Amino acid sequence: MLLCALLLSLAAAPERDEPVVPAELQAELLARVLRYDRAFATFPSPTTSPQGALPAERVKVLIVHRESASSEQFARQLSAALRAAPTLGGLPHDEVLVRFTDRATLLADVQRVGARVVLFAPGFAADAKDIATTLEGRQLITVSATPRGVQEGLVLGFDLVDGKPRMLFNLASARRQQSDFRAEVIKLMTVVP
Amino acid sequence: MTRLLPTLLTLLASAAWAVVPDGGAPDELGTGDLAGLLDTSVVSGPSRAEERVDDSPATVTVVTSAQLRALGLRTLHEAINFLSLGMVAQDPLHAVEVGARGVLLSGDYGNHFLVVVDGHTLNDSWNSTAYYEQGLAMPIELVDHLELIVGPGSVLYGSSAMLGVVNVVTRRAAEIGLLRVTLEGGMLPAQRADGSLSFAPEGFGGTGRLSLLSGWSTQLLGLPFEVTAAGEYYMHQGQTLEFGKQTGLVEGDGTSEWPQRWSTSGPAGEWGGETRRYSTRTTSFWLKARWGDVTGFGRAASYSRSTPAIDGFGAAVDFDGRGFERDRSLDFELRWARVLNPHLSMMVRGYFDTYEYLAANQSSSFLTNGVGEPPDTADLTNFTFLQESRGHASWGGVEAQATIDWLADGRFPLLLGVDGRGRHFGAANVDATMEGDIIAESNVYEVTEWQVAAYAQQRARLLPSLLLNAGRSRGHAEQLRAQRRAARSGDVDRAVGRPRQGGGEQRVPFAQRLRALRAVRGLSGSQPAADTRARVDGRARLRAAPRPASLRGGGLRVALHGADSARRAGGRPDAHRVPELRRTAEPRRAGAGGRHGGRVELRRDVHRLVYERRRRRPAAGLSVVVR
Numbered sequence: 001m002l003l004c005a006l007l008l009s010l011a012a013a014p015e016r017d018e019p020v021v022p023a024e025l026q027a028e029l030l031a032r033v034l035r036y037d038r039a040f041a042t043f044p045s046p047t048t049s050p051q052g053a054l055p056a057e058r059v060k061v062l063i064v065h066r067e068s069a070s071s072e073q074f075a076r077q078l079s080a081a082l083r084a085a086p087t088l089g090g091l092p093h094d095e096v097l098v099r100f101t102d103r104a105t106l107l108a109d110v111q112r113v114g115a116r117v118v119l120f121a122p123g124f125a126a127d128a129k130d131i132a133t134t135l136e137g138r139q140l141i142t143v144s145a146t147p148r149g150v151q152e153g154l155v156l157g158f159d160l161v162d163g164k165p166r167m168l169f170n171l172a173s174a175r176r177q178q179s180d181f182r183a184e185v186i187k188l189m190t191v192v193p
Numbered sequence: 194m195t196r197l198l199p200t201l202l203t204l205l206a207s208a209a210w211a212v213v214p215d216g217g218a219p220d221e222l223g224t225g226d227l228a229g230l231l232d233t234s235v236v237s238g239p240s241r242a243e244e245r246v247d248d249s250p251a252t253v254t255v256v257t258s259a260q261l262r263a264l265g266l267r268t269l270h271e272a273i274n275f276l277s278l279g280m281v282a283q284d285p286l287h288a289v290e291v292g293a294r295g296v297l298l299s300g301d302y303g304n305h306f307l308v309v310v311d312g313h314t315l316n317d318s319w320n321s322t323a324y325y326e327q328g329l330a331m332p333i334e335l336v337d338h339l340e341l342i343v344g345p346g347s348v349l350y351g352s353s354a355m356l357g358v359v360n361v362v363t364r365r366a367a368e369i370g371l372l373r374v375t376l377e378g379g380m381l382p383a384q385r386a387d388g389s390l391s392f393a394p395e396g397f398g399g400t401g402r403l404s405l406l407s408g409w410s411t412q413l414l415g416l417p418f419e420v421t422a423a424g425e426y427y428m429h430q431g432q433t434l435e436f437g438k439q440t441g442l443v444e445g446d447g448t449s450e451w452p453q454r455w456s457t458s459g460p461a462g463e464w465g466g467e468t469r470r471y472s473t474r475t476t477s478f479w480l481k482a483r484w485g486d487v488t489g490f491g492r493a494a495s496y497s498r499s500t501p502a503i504d505g506f507g508a509a510v511d512f513d514g515r516g517f518e519r520d521r522s523l524d525f526e527l528r529w530a531r532v533l534n535p536h537l538s539m540m541v542r543g544y545f546d547t548y549e550y551l552a553a554n555q556s557s558s559f560l561t562n563g564v565g566e567p568p569d570t571a572d573l574t575n576f577t578f579l580q581e582s583r584g585h586a587s588w589g590g591v592e593a594q595a596t597i598d599w600l601a602d603g604r605f606p607l608l609l610g611v612d613g614r615g616r617h618f619g620a621a622n623v624d625a626t627m628e629g630d631i632i633a634e635s636n637v638y639e640v641t642e643w644q645v646a647a648y649a650q651q652r653a654r655l656l657p658s659l660l661l662n663a664g665r666s667r668g669h670a671e672q673l674r675a676q677r678r679a680a681r682s683g684d685v686d687r688a689v690g691r692p693r694q695g696g697g698e699q700r701v702p703f704a705q706r707l708r709a710l711r712a713v714r715g716l717s718g719s720q721p722a723a724d725t726r727a728r729v730d731g732r733a734r735l736r737a738a739p740r741p742a743s744l745r746g747g748g749l750r751v752a753l754h755g756a757d758s759a760r761r762a763g764g765r766p767d768a769h770r771v772p773e774l775r776r777t778a779e780p781r782r783a784g785a786g787g788r789h790g791g792r793v794e795l796r797r798d799v800h801r802l803v804y805e806r807r808r809r810r811p812a813a814g815l816s817v818v819v820r
Contacts, residue, residue: 021235022235022243022244022245022603023603024244024245024248024603024654025230025233025235025245028230029227029230029231032226032227032230033227036224036227068532069532069533069534069535070531070532072535073532073534073535073538073598073601073603076535076601076602076603077602077603079602080600080602080603080604081603084657085657160235162257162258162259162337162338163234163235163236163255163257163337163338163340163362164231164232164233164234164235164255164257165230165231165233165235166231167231184224185224185227187224188224188227188228188231
């Protein structure tokens with residue numbers, strides 16, 4: 001009985017909720033992959049006026065971390081790595097680092113910042129499903145630093161297989177968040193049902 | 194340095210023009226750049242921290258488990274030979290030897306490379322031997338990927354990492370699944386003296402392997418828990434080989450080193466017949482568990498083998514005798530790692546490894562291989578005796594490591610570590626009659642010592658495409674003090690840790706004494722490890738208890754990466770000091786080799802310039818990387 005119970009519990013074992021891809025590489029992958037999101041590309045872009053090109057709109061990136069030291073450390077690393085990238089999906093960008101308290105506050109932060117991309121540092125596996133529900137219908141991309149976050153409903157995430165990075169993609173969540181990635185880039189991802 | 198300066202300046206100039214990846218939108222969206230980025234390996238060996246392979250301060254080849262499967266590779270040495278860059282392995286049938294950048298030290302049992310599995314060193318604690326064939330006693334299915342790191346890694350890993358590091362990263366429990374079974378085998382027909390095959394059933398040999406892997410992961414008391422268990426049994430029994438009869442092989446005739454008798458019961462002076470002496474058996478069990486911040490690791494392994502050949506050290510054995518070698522080892526580690534705050538991470542690990550070696554064979558060449566006085570009744574032209582070599586070693590220690598992230602953003606992490614251990618090792622060689630009466634014991638020693646070392650590594654990402662890595666280590670090892678004294682007094686044999694050749698005091702010229710001293714210094718200057726090669730014979734025990742000796746190492750290492758498409762390789766291998774170390778006791782060759790070396794590797798995607806100046810071991814290093 002004990003063995004059966006153990007096996008059943010193990011069969012439902014969760015995926016990892018720790019970062020396995022270095023923050024610098026996650027940032028670089030994100031900066032590139034967002035170019036293939038047609039919805040992201042329609043984000044307000046430089047417009048041409050009779051006087052010439054106007055400054056481009058800047059993409060706001062919200063980086064959310066838990067209270068834990070490991071989560072905050074990774075969020076800071078992500079923020080620094082993103083700041084080093086001149087553009088995100090071809091657009092200039094700004095990062096805002098916030099600590100997660102509850103979903104309502106998160107939603108308020110998203111609205112206040114005008115976030116187009118929300119990055120979740122490690123530690124959100126248990127809440128990822130509810131967070132995805134909270135942000136449903138908003139035109140933004142949620143990104144998990146850990147593989148498990150994608151399983152739970154965030155749109156994009158990163159895993160390490162055979163020592164190489166893999167992008168995880170939650171197709172259903174992407175549709176709900178109005179993301180529209182090109183087929184050729186989805187082929188490079190591991191699609192999570 | 195003068196000759197390298199123009200190259201360095203050229204590479205710096207090219208780095209200044211290097212294109213910084215900005216993720217900008219090209220006119221034609223192709224996925225090639227993204228696919229290329231996804232093909233970038235992440236390594237943890239060179240800096241003991243996760244980083245992109247092209248950010249690492251060493252040349253690294255990553256071999257994935259997919260490659261191992263696709264190519265049917267079953268051992269480390271196959272992976273090294275098929276896929277590595279700058280490393281080579283050869284299999285002389287008793288222990289695979291590995292070299293790098295043109296240096297392969299025959300007979301070193303691979304102990305100038307460090308084999309690390311999930312951060313735990315598997316070089317044995319006796320002679321620092323590392324196994325790359327089945328002797329590693331590790332199911333290949335357990336491997337997630339291999340990092341084959343070429344170049345000295347002594348700053349962070351100790352002196353066994355002299356030629357390089359093989360960092361094995363195992364699979365996580367969830368990737369293995371509840372049960373994974375591998376069963377494979379094959380058969381070989383017998384071979385006659387004329388080379389033809391014989392398909393008689395009794396002559397067949399065969400190979401079989403069974404490995405079982407299991408991985409579980411769950412939540413335990415609110416914390417992630419995972420456990421991986423693995424076991425492997427490998428057996429190879431060589432087919433019957435027939436060697437043609439040869440006569441006239443008399444001991445001491447100076448024409449051959451073959452035994453004068455084929456077997457203990459064979460006629461004297463005749464060699465040849467059938468043998469099935471090529472065999473290998475490996476049994477191993479692995480257990481790894483992780484619960485929250487704590488990781489435990491355990492391994493038990495046994496590796497026994499015999500070969501149908503005279504070994505590389507001239508020991509003549511009877512082909513149908515009961516000769517074999519056997520290694521047995523037990524390894525344990527308990528590790529705790531945690532991010533304490535965004536600025537500080539800690540890792541502490543305690544470890545214990547014990548190792549036992551036994552080589553036993555029957556020899557009929559007493560005049561060549563025997564020690565001591567044989568029984569009065571022995572007819573040395575027709576005398577078979579037992580030879581046994583035993584070795585054992587154990588060490589236990591604690592390593593503490595702190596990573597200070599000055600800006601808490603991953604750009605300027607400082608790694609500080611200290612590793613201290615106690616070690617006991619010993620050996621004995623015994624010659625005995627076939628009835629078990631001991632003829633002589635030799636090379637008997639038991640040594641206990643303490644070793645401690647500290648190391649530091651500062652990494653800095655100065656610009657998105659410019660990285661700096663500088664490291665320094667300093668070690669103390671008790672036994673090296675005696676060796677250093679011996680070197681000063683000109684006792685070269687003791688200085689390099691080998692049995693004295695001939696009797697009496699050795700007095701050698703000053704220049705050779707100096708080289709011996711330099712060689713001993715070359716043995717030190719890094720983390721403690723058996724690899725300090727602090728072998729001492731029985732005489733060393735007569736000395737007063739040795740105090741820790743402080744030996745420093747120094748060097749400069751500059752690596753520059755850029756983005757260009759030229760291809761050139763050359764220069765002197767950075768391990769050029771190794772052969773000099775081996776040559777110390779041979780004056781006619783001493784002095785060869787320079788004191789510094791440079792190397793330029795310009796591949797399609799990487800620029801790397803290495804300049805090294807090493808009087809001793811590379812216990813300090815500097816690396817500049819530009820992508």
